[in-house]
Amino acid sequence: MGLTEAKLKYFADFIQKEIGIIYGLQVYFQLEQRLEKIATYLGLASTDEVYAKAVKEGIAGDFKQFLLDIATNNETSFFRDPKVFDAIQNHILPNLKKDFPNAFSYRIWCAAASFGQEPYSIAMLVHEFMKANPGHPRIEILATDIADHALKRCREARYSQLEVQRGLSAIRLVQYFTKDEDGSWSLKPEIRNMVDFRKQNLLDTFQALGSFHLVSCRYVLIYQDTDKKKEIFQRLERTIFPKGHLILGGSESAMGLATDLDQISLTGAIFYQKKS
Ligand SMILES: C[S@@+](CC[C@H](N)C(=O)[O-])C[C@H]1O[C@@H](n2cnc3c(N)ncnc32)[C@H](O)[C@@H]1O
Structure with missing residues (x-):
């Protein structure tokens, strides 16, 4: 089961404070998918466990960097425009x-x-x-x-x-x-x-x-x-x-x-x- 809206907002607020990227309600599903990758990266069983870790220990070090990395959209190409x-x-x-x-x-x-x-x-x-x-x-x-x-x-x-x-x-x-x-x-x-x-x-x-x-x-x-x-x-x-x-x-x-x-x-x- 996915994270509740309030829990996703917790991560969205953190990302916005750190690097300014806005995750609006309409892209919470995308945020959830990205948190699933973090669960795998951290060896946790679910995004709920990612949330529990964040609340208990704070988002810092590798966890923070990985979260901010996957929050970015890196679309680019040579000689774009x-x-x-x-x-x-x-x-x-x-x-x-x-x-x-x-x-x-x-x-x-x-x-x-x-x-x-x-x-x-x-x-x-x-x-x-x-x-x-x-x-x-x-x-x-x-x-x-x-x-x-x-x-x-x-x-x-x-x-x-x-x-x-x-x-x-x-x-x-x-x-x-x-x-x-x-x-x-x-x-x-x-x-x-x-x-x-x-x-x-x-x-x-x-x-x-x-x-x-x-x-x-x-x-x-x-x-x-x-x-x-x-x-x-x-x-x-x-x-x-x-x-x-x-x-x-x-x-x-x-x-x-x-x-x-x-x-x-x-x-x-x-x-x-x-x-x-
Ligand atoms: C869509 S790409 C644009 C790439 C390139 N400028 C282009 O036009 O093809 C956006 C890049 O901005 C970076 N980015 C997002 N927020 C940032 C921030 N607060 N500070 C620095 N870079 C950021 C992302 O990591 C991502 O690589």
Whole structure:
């Protein structure tokens, strides 16, 4: 038998407090399924036992990390929303030197990296840009996520046939990947080593990360309530250099939530630019 609504709410509230993701009543069945996985992981017989453990001992350590990991939705793909990547390739990268003439290097932050397809797509563009522009100042890429299992996959940089078929051109596949004996594809070190991965909760301070010329924070704010979104936008704004850019997911908007960002269209994709 499944957990009662009140018991599921206990976990939903915990998840919302820790990482902001909202589990509404309509997706409690999904939460229950995810708690079943936790029962297996913890060697418990039922989700009721998971609840009893949580109430008795608190949710901490591996239990907490596993709960937060499975609460996340990691849907992603290479070059997701191609127009965004066209804009990075044709507008953002070629204008870095003009927009920031005094910079010695440039910094890009991918704030919800999931399994790595997004930061590695950016890395491929940066690699191609640097090759075409020898002597251009260095461009660093930082990618972060809250989920340990996602960061592990980012660092492994190995993708299934299905994953590489989603968004990656045949040319880039053969150029940047090697095929493993089990049929999966490993990203070559020349691209893998361009991205630095770290754990970062978007609800925490970004102070240790420094400032960026481009921030990609895509398909993650949809899971937050309006107050949390506002707080995140305020902190995101502070991490972006004046004239720097922010990209959101297709269904997301900063309208009414951010004060220092202007919405602009770059080759048909919506970007936000920090006021100068
Ligand atoms: C749907 S994926 C988006 C991946 C990628 N940005 C894209 O557009 O393809 C959302 C990612 O956000 C991460 N996430 C969710 N809540 C987070 C939080 N509070 N802090 C940091 N990352 C979070 C999840 O672990 C997940 O990998």
